[in-house]
Amino acid sequence: MTLQQKKTLHPNPPPLIRVSGTHREIGRQIGEACRPQVLHSLENARQLFEDSYEQLELTWEGAKIQARKYMPFAQERYPQYVEEIMGIAEGAKVSFDDLAVLNAMEAVTSDALHLTRCTSMAVNGDRTADGHVLAAHNEDWMPEDEGDVFIVHVTPKSEPPFLAMTYGGLLPNIGINAYGIAQLCDSVYPNDSRIGIPRIVNSRAVLAAKTIGEAIDHMLAPQRAAGYNHLLVHESGELYNVEVSARRFAILYGKEGYVVHTNNYLAENMLIIEDEPEELVSSQVRYFRAWGLIKRIPQHTLKSLQAIQRDHVNFPNSICNHSIDDQNPLDREKTINAMVIDLTVREIHIAWGNPCENPYHTYHLDA
Numbered sequence: 001m002t003l004q005q006k007k008t009l010h011p012n013p014p015p016l017i018r019v020s021g022t023h024r025e026i027g028r029q030i031g032e033a034c035r036p037q038v039l040h041s042l043e044n045a046r047q048l049f050e051d052s053y054e055q056l057e058l059t060w061e062g063a064k065i066q067a068r069k070y071m072p073f074a075q076e077r078y079p080q081y082v083e084e085i086m087g088i089a090e091g092a093k094v095s096f097d098d099l100a101v102l103n104a105m106e107a108v109t110s111d112a113l114h115l116t117r118c119t120s121m122a123v124n125g126d127r128t129a130d131g132h133v134l135a136a137h138n139e140d141w142m143p144e145d146e147g148d149v150f151i152v153h154v155t156p157k158s159e160p161p162f163l164a165m166t167y168g169g170l171l172p173n174i175g176i177n178a179y180g181i182a183q184l185c186d187s188v189y190p191n192d193s194r195i196g197i198p199r200i201v202n203s204r205a206v207l208a209a210k211t212i213g214e215a216i217d218h219m220l221a222p223q224r225a226a227g228y229n230h231l232l233v234h235e236s237g238e239l240y241n242v243e244v245s246a247r248r249f250a251i252l253y254g255k256e257g258y259v260v261h262t263n264n265y266l267a268e269n270m271l272i273i274e275d276e277p278e279e280l281v282s283s284q285v286r287y288f289r290a291w292g293l294i295k296r297i298p299q300h301t302l303k304s305l306q307a308i309q310r311d312h313v314n315f316p317n318s319i320c321n322h323s324i325d326d327q328n329p330l331d332r333e334k335t336i337n338a339m340v341i342d343l344t345v346r347e348i349h350i351a352w353g354n355p356c357e358n359p360y361h362t363y364h365l366d367a
Helices: 023-033 035-051 060-077 079-092 096-103 143-148 199-206 212-219 277-296 302-309
Strands: 016-021 119-123 134-141 149-156 162-167 174-177 181-187 228-234 239-244 249-253 258-261 334-342 347-352 360-364
Touching: 016 023, 023 035, 023 079, 023 149, 035 060, 035 079, 035 096, 035 143, 060 079, 060 096, 079 096, 079 199, 119 181, 119 228, 119 277, 119 302, 134 143, 134 181, 134 228, 134 302, 143 149, 143 162, 143 334, 149 347, 162 334, 162 347, 174 334, 181 199, 181 212, 199 212, 199 228, 212 228, 212 239, 228 258, 239 258, 258 277, 277 302, 302 334, 302 347
Parallel strands: 016 149
Antiparallel strands: 119 134, 119 258, 134 334, 149 162, 162 174, 174 181, 181 228, 228 239, 239 249, 334 347, 347 360
16 A cells, blocks of 8 residues: 555444434434434534535535425325435434435435445355355445444344444444345446436335345336346345436346445446446456455455455555545445345444444344
């Protein structure tokens, strides 16, 4: 590592928050328990808008006006998750309009945030030494939000329990539920985005799914604003990448017992609508690097996937991504945590911060 970077060490595990009840109660409990993280993430977001005004041409007040256009679509399709955001706002004693900006950030900024460095992968039991189904994800985001990471163990009154990672005031969407469904999300960049359901709300709904088909239905909900790549894994070993935009989708199946995805589209019908693909070269490098590493090992373990998560080829835009001091505010991101999910025993192993510098800690879904 030769470029100037800041090291952030987290020897302790991220906080675990256990919540239950109605969606409003769940949100309120998260907001109360994580008020410092929610306040800090809002402070970071406001600062980002201030620092990036020349590019975004949008103030925080303007962002709130924009976010208000998206929330009615979420309210109509998924009122329960709007209730969760309202609960977080109440528990943390912040404005719902402020949290709406956080949860519609990618839409509000028209994807000006160049979040192009997440890496996701999974292997089924045919490709693991112990027959377990494993999924792995490096979550890359603005470095200022790294300290706001936490784990939630959620037992909703009317939906399956789930275990997930989130940070600040965002709805959780990356984790595993009691029906053996795990979801990892990678930002993708279509040119057909529109005002509609914020993509984080669609992906939150996936954690409530009882079947693979139901999970995909949530990803493709009508009037969605855009979409992620949803790496969908079932404890049976079924593996899918579901590439989504506002109006299109493609389902890629893990025929060889593994799947890999980064931030560029892979399906031909999605490549047609990819916005500025030349900006995604580093994503393609990471995709081929991760694909080569995962295919090279015939029998994977937790440790082999963790080793891939630490890889530094093409540093600093490597699988283990590091921010450097001279980056544009809209380009500054790093790996703020790395997760390996064992669907067979329903555990999440997470390194808080860069996995090359921090240990993994284990959390279990009690359901």
